Amino acid sequence: MIKTQKDNNIIWYDVVRPTQQDMRVLQEELKLHSLVVEEMKPRLHRSKLDLYSGYLFLVLHIPLLKKRGQEVEVIELDGVIGKNWLVTNRYRDISAITQLQEKFTEYAASPEFRAQPVAHLLYQILSTIMQDALSALDDVESRIEHIEHTMFKGKEREMVLEISRLRRDIIDFRRITSPARPVFRTLDDAGPALLGTETLPYFRNLTGKSEQIATLLKAQKETIEALEQSNQALLTTNTNDIFRILTVFASIALPLTLIASLFGMNVDFPSFVNLWTILAAIVAVGIGMVLFFLKKKWL
Known part of the structure; x- marks a missing residue:
């Protein structure tokens, strides 16, 4: 299904669970390369950014953790970025896009959007997605603090499973988000080259958030490993x-x-x-x- 949002300066095609007909319509209307259409159908195994003549093709993997104890899920978002149009392709709901669609008319009236519509729309989508990832990592940080305070109160055995689950979540987050770092670095150069140098601050901000996520995950990985060693030492001492x-x-x-x-x-x-x-x-x-x-x- 294709949902189209139009403004004077931009057309936004949001594709949800695309059919063969949807792909044909996009290919004919936007003159997309056949490789782009083919890669938008199945789920790819890594984030990537390909440069084509007149547009960019972006694949971004997003980590999603619904509840504690559940495994981290991977959501894929495909984006095709043109000078005055944007395609988002997904196979499930993404809250950042849903929220933006509900307020698109109000959002499109803002001066920032009218100045750089494609760059600003892309920035809003990706920035919200990355902010959601940072919020999930804040929850991970709270779980680390809980483990740290609890394990020294004689509950080392109860913490073994909690530490294992949390370490699994951190590893999954790193596995999903790590390939996106070079993608954002490339987008930092390719985005302004396509949309104008005045859009550089948007892409620099996205790169900064990507690096922030990577740094936070690295620190959390080291912390949980240290806590695991301390917990194991306490268990050994008790034994x-x-x-x-x-x-x-x-x-x-x-x-x-x-x-x-x-x-x-x-x-x-x-x-x-x-x-x-x-x-x-x-x-x-x-x-x-x-x-x-x-x-x-x-x-």
């Missing part, structure tokens, strides 16, 4: 403490068992005439060993 205590108890129980076994033999012991004497010996040895372990700081 060692448990084994140490069990070993001490076993060491105390061994001589007491030996004493009980000796007096359980079918042999006369004239010096030990009753049960209380045997119990007193066992208690005395036990207390002596506990005091010895305390002195050595093993308990």
Whole structure:
């Protein structure tokens, strides 16, 4: 389905789940290369920017994290950028585009839009998408802080799964967004060359946001890896403490068992005439060993 928004200076074709007929209409009306039409049909596996005569072809992968615990999804947005027209192609809803369409008439009346309609429209779409990604990374930052505060309160085991999930999300975010960095750098040069040098600030801003996302993801990756190591160290320490205590108890129980076994033999012991004497010996040895372990700081 093709939804068209028109203003005096621009035509915006928003294509949602395109059919063969939709592709033919766009190709004939905009004189698109057959390679562009072919690559707009299936989902590509990486972000890219191709330069054609009179227009640019952009493929951008967008990370989407709906709820905590769910895997990060990949949304693909294709864009064909002409001097006075713009095509956006997608196979599912993208909130940045939906919001812009609802306010297009009001938005198109702004001086900034009228000065550079294609550049400003493209900027608004991509900037909103990247801002949504930054908001998702803010949520990731909150989850990191939660883990950091919780793991030192004796809940190391509960944090193992949470750390693993969060690390997976960060890795998925990096895998999706990393290929977009060179795309924005290329767009930084190709965009002004097509639309005019006065559009340079828009594309520089997009490149800056792309670098900001990459820097934030790198810092979050290093932080979660450090937290994972710290959590593992706490778990190891707790396990060692448990084994140490069990070993001490076993060491105390061994001589007491030996004493009980000796007096359980079918042999006369004239010096030990009753049960209380045997119990007193066992208690005395036990207390002596506990005091010895305390002195050595093993308990």
